[in-house]
Amino acid sequence: xxxxxxxxxxxxxxxxxxxxxxxxxxxxxxxxxxxxxxxxxxxxxxxxxxxxxxxxxxxxxxxxxxxxxxxxxxxxxxxxxxxxxxxxxxxxxxxxxxxxxxxxxxxxxxxxxxxxxxxxxxxxxxxxxxxxxxxxxxxxxxxxxxxxxxxxxxxxxxxxxxxxxxxxxxxxxxxxxxxxxxxxxxxxxxxxxxxxxxxxxxxxxxxxxxxxxxxxxxxxxxxxxxxxxxxxxxxxxxxxxxxxxxxxxxxxxxxxxxxxxxxxxxxxxxxxxxxxxxxxxxxxxxxxx
Amino acid sequence: xxxxxxxxxxxxxxxxxxxxxxxxxxxxxxxxxxxxxxxxxxxxxxxxxxxxxxxxxxxxxxxxxxxxxxxxxxxxxxxxxxxxxxxxxxxxxxxxxxxxxxxxxxxxxxxxxxxxxxxxxxxxxxxxxxxxxxxxxxxxxxxxxxxxxxxxxxxxxxxxxxxxxxxxxxxxxxxxxxxxxxxxxxxxxxxxxxxxxxxxxxxxxxxxxxxxxxxxxxxxxxxxxxxxxxxxxxxxxxxxxxxxxxxxxxxxxxxxxxxxxxxxxxxxxxxxxxxxxxxxxxxxxxxxxxxxxxxxxxxxxxxxxxxxxxxxxxxxxxxxxxxxxxxxxxxxxxxxxxxxxxxxxxxxxxxxxxxxxxxxxxxxxxxxxxxxxxxxxxxxxxxxxxxxxxxxxxxxxxxxxxxxxxxxxxxxxxxxxxxxxxxxxxxxxxxxxxxxxxxxxxxxxxxxxx
Numbered sequence: 001x002x003x004x005x006x007x008x009x010x011x012x013x014x015x016x017x018x019x020x021x022x023x024x025x026x027x028x029x030x031x032x033x034x035x036x037x038x039x040x041x042x043x044x045x046x047x048x049x050x051x052x053x054x055x056x057x058x059x060x061x062x063x064x065x066x067x068x069x070x071x072x073x074x075x076x077x078x079x080x081x082x083x084x085x086x087x088x089x090x091x092x093x094x095x096x097x098x099x100x101x102x103x104x105x106x107x108x109x110x111x112x113x114x115x116x117x118x119x120x121x122x123x124x125x126x127x128x129x130x131x132x133x134x135x136x137x138x139x140x141x142x143x144x145x146x147x148x149x150x151x152x153x154x155x156x157x158x159x160x161x162x163x164x165x166x167x168x169x170x171x172x173x174x175x176x177x178x179x180x181x182x183x184x185x186x187x188x189x190x191x192x193x194x195x196x197x198x199x200x201x202x203x204x205x206x207x208x209x210x211x212x213x214x215x216x217x218x219x220x221x222x223x224x225x226x227x228x229x230x231x232x233x234x235x236x237x238x239x240x241x242x243x244x245x246x247x248x249x250x251x252x253x254x255x256x257x258x259x260x261x262x263x264x265x266x267x268x269x270x271x272x273x274x275x276x277x278x279x280x281x282x283x284x285x286x287x288x289x
Numbered sequence: 290x291x292x293x294x295x296x297x298x299x300x301x302x303x304x305x306x307x308x309x310x311x312x313x314x315x316x317x318x319x320x321x322x323x324x325x326x327x328x329x330x331x332x333x334x335x336x337x338x339x340x341x342x343x344x345x346x347x348x349x350x351x352x353x354x355x356x357x358x359x360x361x362x363x364x365x366x367x368x369x370x371x372x373x374x375x376x377x378x379x380x381x382x383x384x385x386x387x388x389x390x391x392x393x394x395x396x397x398x399x400x401x402x403x404x405x406x407x408x409x410x411x412x413x414x415x416x417x418x419x420x421x422x423x424x425x426x427x428x429x430x431x432x433x434x435x436x437x438x439x440x441x442x443x444x445x446x447x448x449x450x451x452x453x454x455x456x457x458x459x460x461x462x463x464x465x466x467x468x469x470x471x472x473x474x475x476x477x478x479x480x481x482x483x484x485x486x487x488x489x490x491x492x493x494x495x496x497x498x499x500x501x502x503x504x505x506x507x508x509x510x511x512x513x514x515x516x517x518x519x520x521x522x523x524x525x526x527x528x529x530x531x532x533x534x535x536x537x538x539x540x541x542x543x544x545x546x547x548x549x550x551x552x553x554x555x556x557x558x559x560x561x562x563x564x565x566x567x568x569x570x571x572x573x574x575x576x577x578x579x580x581x582x583x584x585x586x587x588x589x590x591x592x593x594x595x596x597x598x599x600x601x602x603x604x605x606x607x608x609x610x611x612x613x614x615x616x617x618x619x620x621x622x623x624x625x626x627x628x629x630x631x632x633x634x635x636x637x638x639x640x641x642x643x644x645x646x647x648x649x650x651x652x653x654x655x656x657x658x659x660x661x662x663x664x665x666x667x668x669x670x671x672x673x674x675x676x677x678x679x680x681x682x683x684x685x686x687x688x689x690x691x692x693x694x695x696x697x698x699x700x701x702x703x704x705x706x707x708x709x710x711x712x713x714x715x716x717x718x719x720x721x722x723x724x725x726x727x728x729x730x731x732x733x734x735x736x737x738x739x
Contacts, residue, residue, distance in 0.1 A: 046567075087424040087563065107567050110423070114561040120407065128690050135686045143679050182629060185691065185709050189636070192687035196640075196680040200647065203676040231650045234596065238589045238646070239639030245585030246635060251574030253356075254628050261636065 004225045004273060005218055005281060011274040015159060022166010029173035034180035037122055039115035040068065041085050044108035045094070047076040051101060056080070059096050063089065077108070084112055125184045132188055133157065136195050143199075144206060148283040153198045156276035160194045161187060163267040168260060177256035186257055190264025197235075197272040201228050202280070217284045225273045236269040300730070304610075310617040354627035354708060356566055357575050360418040363427065364562035367411040381411045384558065388415060413558065423565050438464040438499065439509045458509035458519065462499050468492025472546045474539070475532065482542035484518075486531040493529025501525040574628055582635045586612075589642060597649055603731045604645040611641045611723040618715050630708035637716020640684070644724025648673040670729060677725065681717050688714040 035042055053070055056078060060067050066083040073079065085093075090110055098105050133154055140150035164187055171177045204224035212220065243265065246258040355362050367384060369377050385404050392400045392415065401416040439458045468488050475485040488496055499508060500522045509519040510533065518533050590608070594601035615634065619626065652669030660668065691710035 044567075086560065087427050087565075091424045107565065109564075109566050111564040112560075112562065116561070128693075132687050132690050135690070136683050139683060139686065140679075143682075181706055185629060185706050188687050188691055189709075189713070192684045193640075195683045196643075199680045199683065200676045203679065207672070227654070228650075231646050234592075234646050234650075235643040237592060238642040239636070241588040241592065242582075242585035242635055242639040245581045245588065246578065246632065248581070249577060249584065250581040251577040251628065253574050254578070254632055257629065258632060261632075 001223050001226045004222050008278045019162045025169040029169055031169055031172045031179040034178035035113045036180045037118045039084055039113050039118040041082045042111040043080045045078045046106040046108050048104040050075045055101055059093055149202050152276045152280035153195050155279050156198050156271040157191045157194045159271050159275050160190055160267045164264055167263050182257040186260035190268055194268035194271055197268055198276040201272050204228055221277050221281055225277055232269055239265050307613050307617045310620055311613055352623045352625045354625045356628050359566050361420045361423045362564040363415040365413045365558040366561045368557045385413055437511050438462045440503055464495045474542045474546050482537050482539045484533040484542050484546045488529040497527050578631050600649050606731055607723050607728045610727055615716055615719045627708035630712045633709040633712035637713055641720030644677050681721055684717050
């Protein structure tokens with residue numbers, strides 16, 4: 001048995017550093033918010049010849065369409081994010097670009113979201129997360145017949161949520177990921193995975209408390225963590241193997257989504273023994289003293 | 290002993306059924322063996338047979354979402370300002386029906402048109418697979434429904450009887466939906482349903498003239514250039530009231546009345562969201578994700594076998610069965626696969642292994658404590674079940690909220706997230722079955738104590 005709980009301060013320190021740097025990043029860099037939330041237009045064109053940014057930009061500018069970002073990948077594929085335009089304007093731009101460059105364009109993607117819809121999406125997302133947390137809390141309180149277990153599991157899940165929001169801001173700033181609906185999905189999945197992992201440890205604690213009611217909580221908790229460690233690592237490893245494969249060779253549309261899930265899996269695995277259990281121990285100690 | 294043989298029989302039968310469903314629609318094999326060319330082509334046999342008088346027809350094909358096969362996703366908001374609150378639901382539904390009719394005229398295969406209420410806003414969502422020229426589609430959908438009355442091209446000329454009736458009705462009378470005040474379902478003396486029309490004053494006068502010159506002849510009612518009904522005029526009609534009779538069922542009469550009302554009371558709609566995805570982008574993404582999934586799966590299998598030895602082989606078998614069952618469920622329902630959906634499926638593979646790891650660790654623990662093999666398996670399973678159950682219920686809970694089955698408007702109603710939630714849900718349910726039930730059978734069958 002390893003005395004995991006002895007290094008409680010170290011775990012809290014690690015978590016604090018990671019979360020704080022995330023919060024700093026959110027404060028200084030913020031996010032690239034996708035059109036799902038902010039409204040606007042995404043366009044992707046495939047040209048049949050080599051193109052340059054400077055060929056295309058004036059076409060948008062002449063029409064007084066604001067360009068938020070424009071990039072060219074693989075010498076002939078154009079991605080642009082602009083203010084909200086409709087399908088007629090898009091067709092005009094495409095026709096004009098074809099004429100100007102004497103090229104053929106294949107429309108790969110054209111998405112427009114109105115600004116009101118974006119706001120609505122944010123509200124809905126927040127409500128869904130709150131209801132999910134409440135549901136998990138209620139279920140755990142019911143399953144373990146003790147509110148403290150539910151609380152500790154939710155705190156660990158919120159820890160993971162903060163880690164994700166923070167690191168995503170860094171990814172957003174340095175790699176250009178967009179905060180979109182898929183990110184929300186990743187957040188909620190991570191929360192459920194984190195709780196999933198925590199339950200396995202708590203289940204052990206519950207078992208030992210029944211069997212060895214004489215031992216103090218610390219011993220029991222250390223034992224539970226030690227015994228579930230292999231399972232936790234193995235399980236995370238299998239999920240990580242799947243996700244790494246997707247990050248490296250999967251499609252680029254879901255790359256950041258999968259990357260977020262990957263970070264979520266790592267922090268979800270970490271938070272069960274190193275956040276949820278120490279917090280449960282704190283809660284239990286408060287009761288006995 | 291006998292029951293276990295029957296069980297194995299049932300198991301094998303189910304297994305082959307599932308493999309049958311999983312087979313792809315079409316396989317073409319072509320390779321050279323020595324000097325022989327072998328060419329083999331396989332078409333998935335679809336179910337099409339009669340059983341106790343019931344026709345069973347089912348084709349098991351994988352349905353791909355718009356993000357994978359390309360197409361347009363359009364969200365319209367209906368402007369209900371001028372429509373009384375009590376008529377709004379009807380107006381929305383008839384607008385939807387009108388759009389559906391127009392989309393069908395456009396020749397789109399498998400369009401999906403839904404209405405959605407979000408707070409005070411009424412929306413119509415139109416999914417058009419394979420349509421990328423969206424300006425044309427939007428133009429077609431965006432017009433308000435137009436009702437108009439037509440008569441035969443020439444009143445004097447003898448009409449060639451071979452021409453279908455609705456093609457003869459080519460002369461527009463100028464009387465349109467604008468002149469119809471409202472339309473409602475009525476019943477004649479014999480109790481048969483018919484559709485009544487009420488014109489405004491101009492409409493009444495025009496209708497009087499039209500019926501006056503067409504006694505004994507047909508007058509047609511067209512909706513969006515599509516003939517709705519071609520009744521024959523019995524006598525000149527004055528007073529601005531018309532009745533369309535015909536062999537309507539109540540349902541048909543209602544539909545017709547709604548359609549006419551939608552022409553007469555058009556709800557103007559505004560496009561608030563549109564997403565168009567070209568087909569090449571999607572295919573590329575699917576291929577990459579599938580390759581990634583296979584490589585990830587191989588890595589997981591390798592790890593399980595290296596770490597757990599013979600138990601790892603059993604987990605691999607359970608995992609393959611898991612994959613086959615979930616694929617069969619996805620194809621049978623059928624679930625429209627989107628890119629996040631595929632990600633959800635791949636993620637659930639990782640989670641499926643977890644049940645096995647939990648059980649194996651418990652069994653090893655029991656063996657370490659000196660229990661004999663049978664007891665270790667029994668206890669190992671029993672103990673692991675609690676954790677597996679609690680852990681998976683929370684995942685199911687989250688998937689349920691994301692999927693939002695009742696379409697509550699306080700939760701997300703977005704297609705992509707739903708796709709992810711649904712495959713995750715199916716994945717977790719299936720993994721509960723294979724991870725616990727199937728693995729137990731496999732262990733008793735293959736795993737003998739040393």
